[in-house]
Ligand SMILES: Nc1ncnc2c1ncn2[C@@H]1O[C@H](COP(=O)(O)OP(=O)(O)OP(=O)(O)O)[C@@H](O)[C@H]1O
């Protein structure tokens with residue numbers, strides 16, 4: 001299969017001097033559901049944010065769908081970003097706007113300023129937005145301000161916003177870390193569906209091995225800014241687990 | 256590093272002590288001059304101040320040492336409490352000097368009430384014949400405050416984005432723009448509206464227009480500051496999320512920043528209008544038109560009954576504005 005993401009010797013040194021990524025080499029194939037594991041501070045968020053340049057990498061190369069992401073500027077960067085949707089732990093919706101408007105913002109990368117200011121006049125966009133809300137089971141909540149939605153519902157609105165981008169890649173940074181186990185699983189199910197049905201490539205950081213085993217087709221583990229494991233979820237046994245999380249770690253079972 | 260810090264604290268301590276004692280001697284000599292009409296050369300103040308300051312510093316008794324070099328201990332008890340006494344002395348002498356400088360005179364306050372009889376009886380017997388004239392002037396004041404606020408909004412709104420640290424890129428240009436706008440806003444805000452009114456009353460002539468311009472300039476400056484601080488307090492999450500969709504900078508501002516700031520902006524703006532109405536009366540005094548100007552004229556003509564009407568009207572308007580703006584802001588908070 002074709003590879004969609006390629007990282008070559010990627011480094012990130014923050015202004016504070018923290019060397020968060022120390023030479024990451026990674027190739028992700030189209031259609032993979034790649035789980036990022038690693039202790040807090042191992043560099044998962046940093047890696048994900050470098051991929052769409054929310055953070056500037058210090059050195060190294062990033063290619064997504066064959067396009068050089070590091071070199072991109074201005075319009076070109078925007079065009080790359082709109083093909084890469086991002087899901088956040090804190091949902092990052094605009095709380096005092098409706099679900100529908102939040103979903104429509106997923107279209108901003110495709111719209112001129114005037115167009116984006118007149119979204120309600122554009123039947124196509126409205127239809128797609130409602131369709132995406134329906135897909136995540138929130139059609140009745142279209143007019144509700146997202147502030148009043150539950151965490152799980154908010155994350156589903158965020159997924160609908162991501163869908164609006166019609167992305168090739170979805171980056172999810174601990175998408176279920178603020179949700180209860182049952183809700184977490186249902187949100188992961190939507191991501192799994194996008195991966196299987198829509199053939200979107202997903203890179204998702206997680207803290208739960210059980211979810212990684214259930215949804216991931218591949219697991220990449222980071223430790224101290226370096227990749228320490230790369231394989232299938234089934235390959236992670238007790239020993240590997242301790243390598244990733246340290247000697248004292250015990251796997252917490254969450255089902 | 257440590258040594259440098261010690262040197263810095265030492266310098267701060269000794270400087271504090273010198274200024275401390277120069278100030279005390281300055282006060283003492285002011286009082287001698289005030290009470291005994293003896294002029295003491297100012298060089299004495301400096302010499303005495305430096306001398307005592309140095310002595311207390313070297314002996315380790317001083318307040319400066321206590322503040323900046325607290326780790327250095329002195330032996331006996333009297334030494335330990337000396338700095339406390341010197342602080343007490345400086346507070347006491349400041350109070351005495353203040354009392355004399357502002358010519359506090361309780362005798363006058365309690366025995367000369369009849370001097371204010373005219374204005375007092377005027378307030379309680381307002382001359383209702385001039386009510387219409389006063390209301391016209393009052394309307395002028397309210398409208399000039401309103402226009403000043405409305406005209407200030409677009410300027411402040413746009414400027415506030417460029418004066419928000421989190422929105423300006425951390426490049427040379429970004430920083431320069433930020434610093435320039437912030438500095439000018441601070442500078443303009445620190446010049447009181449009354450000063451602007453004096454400038455504009457010469458520029459465009461005495462009247463409400465001058466008052467409006469004065470309040471507008473002041474409002475732009477202070478709204479820019481308030482607005483931009485609001486922007487700096489927004490949640491950066493949505494900004495990142497919208498950026499990640501491929502939105503342009505302007506789209507990011509409109510979709511991720513504006514919704515987060517709109518209701519505090521409205522609250523600030525209404526509060527500003529409230530302030531502007533109060534200021535408009537004062538600005539009127541120095542040529543800004545409206546009810547302030549009328550008050551000044553009537554006061555100079557000693558028409559106390561007319562002054563009475565004006566005072567009641569101003570009080571009523573300020574009271575109403577205060578209530579309305581508090582109510583509206585409360586409602587906005589709930590949104
Ligand atoms: N903006 C920043 N400035 C400076 N250092 C940072 C910044 N963001 C992250 N770091 C540092 O970089 C390292 C990696 O952080 P990162 O957030 O990528 O870890 P993570 O694996 O996502 O952790 P978590 O599981 O807690 O989210 C940490 O040491 C962190 O302190």
Ligand SMILES: [Mg+2]
Nearest residue numbers: 044045046173
């Ligand atoms: Mg993280």
